[in-house]
Every structure is written in structure tokens, then in C-alpha cells.
Amino acid sequence: MKVPVLDLKGEFEQLRGEILPALERVCENASFILGEEVEAFEQEFADFCGTKHCIALANGTAALHLGLLALGVQPDDEVITTPNTFLATAEAISYCGAWPVFVDIDPTTANLDPRLIERAVTERTRAILPVHLYGRPADMDAIGEIAERHKLRVLEDAAQAHGARYRGRRVGGLGAAAVFSFYPTKNMAAYGEAGALTTDDDQIAKFARAARSHGQTARYEHEFVGYNYRMHGFQGAVLRIKLRHLYGWTAKRQEIAREYRRLLADARVEMPVDDPRDECVYHQFVIYANNRNAVVAQLAERGIETIVHYPKPAHLQPAYSSLGCPPGTFPQAERACERVLSLPIHPGLTAEQVTYVAHAVREIVGHK
Ligand SMILES: Cc1ncc(COP(=O)(O)O)c(C=O)c1O
Structure with a gap:
């Protein structure tokens, strides 16, 4: 698929x-x-x-x-x-x-x-x-x-x-x-x-x-x-026009996120935590996995596209080398960038696609 x-x-x-x-x-x-x-x-x-x-x-x-x-x-x-x-x-x-x-970021929220x-x-x-x-x-x-x-x-x-x-x-x-x-x-x-x-x-x-x-x-x-x-x-x-559709699209993203969380609850991945007092609109649904690049490649083999947001934190970008922040300066951000990947979460996804993605992730990373 x-x-x-x-x-x-x-x-x-x-x-x-x-x-x-x-x-x-x-x-x-x-x-x-x-x-x-x-x-x-x-x-x-x-x-x-x-x-x-x-x-x-x-x-x-x-x-x-x-x-x-x-x-x-x-x-x-x-x-x-x-x-x-x-x-x-x-x-x-x-x-x-x-x-x-x-x-540095709080690893539980990525913020x-x-x-x-x-x-x-x-x-x-x-x-x-x-x-x-x-x-x-x-x-x-x-x-x-x-x-x-x-x-x-x-x-x-x-x-x-x-x-x-x-x-x-x-x-x-x-x-x-x-x-x-x-x-x-x-x-x-x-x-x-x-x-x-x-x-x-x-x-x-x-x-x-x-x-x-x-x-x-x-x-x-x-x-x-x-x-x-x-x-x-x-x-x-x-x-x-898009603003009028945003309510429905956001609800769909949140529904997909709930389903991913349910299906991935026992998978060997971590996910950022939602504070129940807040409402996340799930621009991305990210998971953290060991051997991230291998997981990305195996998902691609199954037809599942993913993106890494982001592969390198800002302080390690050549553009900011003059700030003099070597690797290790912000360990949580660096660890997140090494392990993060974003699963598909656009409002056009079908329930079958969501289940397919979650099952593929579980199969690749294994259970806890
Ligand atoms: C967190 C964040 N800040 C700023 C921007 C910049 O926005 P734009 O691409 O519209 O200039 C983006 C997106 O691209 C973003 O994701």
C-alpha cells in the first residue's frame, strides 16, 4: 500500500x-x-x-x-x-x-x-x-x-x-x-x-x-x-477558504494521532507527551526510534513515506558554526534529531492506511 x-x-x-x-x-x-x-x-x-x-x-x-x-x-x-x-x-x-x-528542549515535549x-x-x-x-x-x-x-x-x-x-x-x-x-x-x-x-x-x-x-x-x-x-x-x-476547513482537518489529524498512539502503545518507540490541558494540532506525528535511518528505509520499502523533522539541530548547522556550540552542547535536541521521524498524518489518510502504517512500525521496531 x-x-x-x-x-x-x-x-x-x-x-x-x-x-x-x-x-x-x-x-x-x-x-x-x-x-x-x-x-x-x-x-x-x-x-x-x-x-x-x-x-x-x-x-x-x-x-x-x-x-x-x-x-x-x-x-x-x-x-x-x-x-x-x-x-x-x-x-x-x-x-x-x-x-x-x-x-535545550524538554525531551517529553520536544519544545x-x-x-x-x-x-x-x-x-x-x-x-x-x-x-x-x-x-x-x-x-x-x-x-x-x-x-x-x-x-x-x-x-x-x-x-x-x-x-x-x-x-x-x-x-x-x-x-x-x-x-x-x-x-x-x-x-x-x-x-x-x-x-x-x-x-x-x-x-x-x-x-x-x-x-x-x-x-x-x-x-x-x-x-x-x-x-x-x-x-x-x-x-x-x-x-x-482553508480557514473554514481547518476545524474539520484538525479534528481528523487528532483522530489519526489517537489511533497511532493506541496502535503503537506497546511498540519499541517513544512519542512526545500531550498535556491533557492543551490541544495539539498535530502538524506532525513524530516517533523516536533506535536505528532511525533503518526504520525509515524499511517503511519506504513498504510504500510508507516519512520525513525527518529535523535531522540536525540549528546549533550544529554550518550556518551557525560561528556560535561555537559543538556536539554535546544541547544533548536532548541532538538525541531527538538522531532518533526522530514523522509518520504520515494528513487529513486525506484512510483508516486502512493509518492501521497499515502503525502495524508496519510495530513489525519493524518490535514490541516492548
Ligand atoms: C517552526 C517554523 N518557523 C518558521 C517557519 C518559516 O515559515 P515560512 O516557510 O513560511 O517562511 C517554518 C516553516 O517553514 C517553521 O516550521
Whole structure:
């Protein structure tokens, strides 16, 4: 049986009747950059996150960049973040001329370990940038307390966590601001690049709106040197449709995750733990296995596609060799990267495919 990690073509067939007229509308109105579809999306996504503002942007990396600038991150500042993430999280810190300061993860959640954050704070620390990795909220209360004690600001990297809840509250409004990515593989995905910043803070919103459009506060009135980080009209139209489907798609992902957990309960693998007070939206369903590469190869032989998120932590990437963090610096993140693999979990999977994947994993890794 073939089990792909994604089925974007299948998803398009499901949505064809909604998407094509919406794209036609954008063409008819010739509103290719920002425009009414994007404005409507901003309102709808802010309502969804329970925030006052949503600023639609070109991609999640741009949203991270503007979010950090809006929080006042300046050259030579330090921003605390996790090494267990897609590199964009750290890159955006570097775009500001600031330094990423990595803190190891809690191996039970794969997220930033709040118990280790305080010792990384220095007088140059400006902000904390937790990532809700795989759609599982980071421990925002603990992070918020440390931030308050040291007068730091918190930017959520919610690129993988559309609709996730922490203690009942949606991510997106749990720090000073939050960043979303709508990259085509995300739970809620554009047909190209797109991202957003959400916030309750009027000042942050005002800055981000101007900064995304060359620092303009009115047409050809450039208050400061900004960027070209605007969302395209097509993406706004697509995302409005996808937002309406997100509830059902998330429920399906959570149902598949429950089934994987049930079927893999006695298999020789570990899985991140869900806090029952929170709601993980399962952007990825990861397992940790010994001999990970062999497991990946044997699953592939059975037609099951997997991806490794991520094979190397940020501090061991050549891009960050200048930080001088040799192997062994963040042992939990390093161990996770050696053992992790993501099983297929898109909403288009059938019950048979899910059972097939779980049985294959059990057969390959053995029972406890
Ligand atoms: C955790 C995380 N942060 C940031 C990004 C960057 O988002 P984008 O690809 O939209 O720039 C991504 C996704 O690609 C991500 O997974």
C-alpha cells in the first residue's frame, strides 16, 4: 500500500469548486497584492486566534523578522530560542543583527525546556522565541513568568500550530505577538508563500503594517526603511477558504494521532507527551526510534513515506558554526534529531492506511 506524507493534489480536488471561483474573483478585481481578500482574511484569522490584529505577510520568515523588530530586537541583542526547529526561527534573529541563544528542549515535549531558560538570560537578552513544534504548544505560562521577571518580550513561533490551544487559549495571543506560516505543507496552507503576525498590541500592529510595505504609513509616505513583505491577493483568497476547513482537518489529524498512539502503545518507540490541558494540532506525528535511518528505509520499502523533522539541530548547522556550540552542547535536541521521524498524518489518510502504517512500525521496531 502507498502512504504519502502529503496529498496536496487530493486536497485541491476536494476544494476545486471553492478555490477556482475565488481565484477568478481576485483576477476580476485585479487585487494581486493585499486587497479585499487579504483584508477579509486578516479579520477572519484574527477572530480565529482571538487577537485584535492580524497582519498578512509574504511568509512566516518575514513574519518572524517583523515580529522581532516590532519587539525592539536590535543588533547585538540576544534572543533565546530552541535549536530543535526549522532554521528560519534562528535566521530571523540573525536578520535583526541579534544573536540566537539556544536552550535545550524538554525531551517529553520536544519544545523549549523552561527549566533551562533562566540560566541563559544575560543583560543583552531582549526576547524569548518559543516554537510550538509539531503543533504542540510550548509551556507558555512558565516562559511568560521568566519573561516578566527579566522584562523580556515573548514572540510565539506558531508556524506549525494553527488553532492549537494552551490551557484553553488559542496560540497566537499568548505572547506579545505570534507568527504563522502558511507554507504549502502546513495545516492551513497557501498556494505559494504566505505568513502572518497576530497581536493584541496596537503599536506592534502599526509597525508591522508599515514595515511590510516599505515603511509606508500613507501612499509614498515612507516613515522608515521597511520591506516588501506583503501577502498576495491569491493567497488571501485561498486562506479564507482553508480557514473554514481547518476545524474539520484538525479534528481528523487528532483522530489519526489517537489511533497511532493506541496502535503503537506497546511498540519499541517513544512519542512526545500531550498535556491533557492543551490541544495539539498535530502538524506532525513524530516517533523516536533506535536505528532511525533503518526504520525509515524499511517503511519506504513498504510504500510508507516519512520525513525527518529535523535531522540536525540549528546549533550544529554550518550556518551557525560561528556560535561555537559543538556536539554535546544541547544533548536532548541532538538525541531527538538522531532518533526522530514523522509518520504520515494528513487529513486525506484512510483508516486502512493509518492501521497499515502503525502495524508496519510495530513489525519493524518490535514490541516492548
Ligand atoms: C517552526 C517554523 N518557523 C518558521 C517557519 C518559516 O515559515 P515560512 O516557510 O513560511 O517562511 C517554518 C516553516 O517553514 C517553521 O516550521
